[in-house]
Amino acid sequence: MRELPPTAGLPVQWRDLLPRRADADLESRLRTILGIGELQITCSGTAALVTALITLSRNSARSEVIVPAYTCPLVAMAVTHSGLRLRVCDLMRDGLALDTDMLASLCSSRTLAILPTHLGGRVADIGATRDCAAHYGVWVIEDAAQALGARHPDGTPVGMLGDIGVYSLAAGKGLTMYEGGLLVSRHAELRAKMRVVANELAPKKRWWELRRSIELVGYAAFYRPRGLQWVYGMPLRRALSEHDFDAAAGDRYRMRIPLHRVGNWRRGVAARAAVRLPEHLATLQQQARRRIAHLQEIPGVEVMGDAPGAQGVWPVLMLCMPDGHSRDGVLARLWGAGMGLGIPFAHALPDYQGLQDMVPRLAVPNARDFAARVLTISNTPWLDDATFIRIVEVIRQVCDPGAAVRPSVSMRARATTPD
Incomplete structure (x- = not known):
């Protein structure tokens, strides 16, 4: 049976798994391809968000984060993991932008950050969000986990119009190292602070990196219509037969967020795939x-x-x-x-x-x-x-x-x- 993936991820080819001395590093390659500017590699998009939130909270007495009412559950987990209070904002009717009236009512002197989301690769209008944030002195973190390579109307890469941008390099994304993330900011001082926090939060953990490396090899082997029936299709149909729609949608997560550094081999795999x-x-x-x-x-x-x-x-x-x-x-x-x-x-x-x-x-x-x-x-x-x-x-x-x-x-x- 052929099993199509739920998203159009970039397949990993076997030659991507073979290290080559002439490789450019992943950061340099993405800067060239996407024009994102200086960026930071993290072990997941969630880890990138945690790093951003903890960095901001260390330099502020504010403690509330406003997120869309329809977004990935991992966003709520990241806010809680960072010791901050979650505030949920409704969407505009038939749209992905935050409801402007509700957003204005939620913003206050306690608000640390607002998290507009570019869901499914669609670019949401964040103009009203930025205006509201500027009025209250609030940071804007663009959740571009599913929108790597997208651009705002003025040509700015999605993730770079706010103060901070986070992307995911998870399985099935446009570019993947099985689990990974990118963290960017248009503020040089903030980038430096986030690097310090990331080094504190994400030590080297050989077991996690070995596990992710094995999973990446499995992804290269099974991310194709013949292989996905075993690793994706069968679990999906089992969840549907049990009426477990949370599991079918991939919304079952462990409450513990892994934080560790990404090894050079997985960075190289992503760098080689990024050429395509x-x-x-x-x-x-x-x-x-x-x-x-x-x-x-x-x-x-x-x-x-x-x-x-x-x-x-x-x-x-x-x-x-x-x-x-x-x-x-x-x-x-x-x-x-x-x-x-x-x-x-x-x-x-x-x-x-x-x-x-x-x-x-x-x-x-x-x-x-x-x-x-x-x-x-x-x-x-x-x-x-x-x-x-x-x-x-x-x-x-x-x-x-x-x-x-x-x-x-x-x-x-x-x-x-x-x-």
Whole structure:
């Protein structure tokens, strides 16, 4: 059985695993490819966020961090791990930006940082967030874990328009070392302080680095349609059969956040793979633009896009369905079918049972509505046109059961030719 990945990660090739003396280091290579500027390697995107938060808190009496009500549960865990208080802000209606009215009501002299998120590679408008932060003297940390390579409307790399940016190099991301992260800032003094904190928080731990190295070799072996059925597809279908949707969405995490230094070999693997990243991102963008047009023809379906003028990256196509019933109808037929469908996260943050001690229960209607209606289609090049047509047909049938399915001529003509 072919099993497509839920996101369009850059595959690791076997030659990436072989060290070469002439290699450029990962930091230099990413500065050249992405124009990010000076950056810091961490053992995960969560570790990057913890490093940023602890650095800021050491130089301030403020103790509150405002995060989107719909984001990765690891964000809440990172805030708590850093000894800070989590404040949750609703989303704008049918959007990814923070609700401006609620954000203004949450900001105060106690607010240390605001964490806007660029979910699924989409570039959120953070203009209002920056204005609010400037008014209260608050730091802005861009959560660009899923948006490495994206750019704001003015051309600034996502992650560099706020004060700090964090990225993930986890499995399935655009670039990976199985688990890893990047930390950036446009402030030289802040970069220096974060390096000091990172050296304190993340000592060398040989066991963790050995474990991650073995997992990276496994990723190189299994991250392909034939291998993913064993390491991803089978656990997914088991979780779905048990109605454990948190596990199916990948939202089960250990409460302990590993902190350790990344070894030279894994850095080298990522550096060698990074050479292929620009072409990979361009391929995904071209494929996404072509396929979005077919999804936009389905009544009631909204394909999530970027802030005007911004250029995101496309690990997935993220859809907002007309209602929760239609979203669940599509997932019932296609989630677990090996076609790369899924959801970003299972719930809004206040609705995770495992986070009840971290996240206050409060009204976040837009985030809950978004959580109920969103689904993602992998934008992996392994998803051929014929399979994509089948996905479009199912979505159209669920949204309008009486409609006849007629894929466009251009799509049918390409269905026999893999991307």
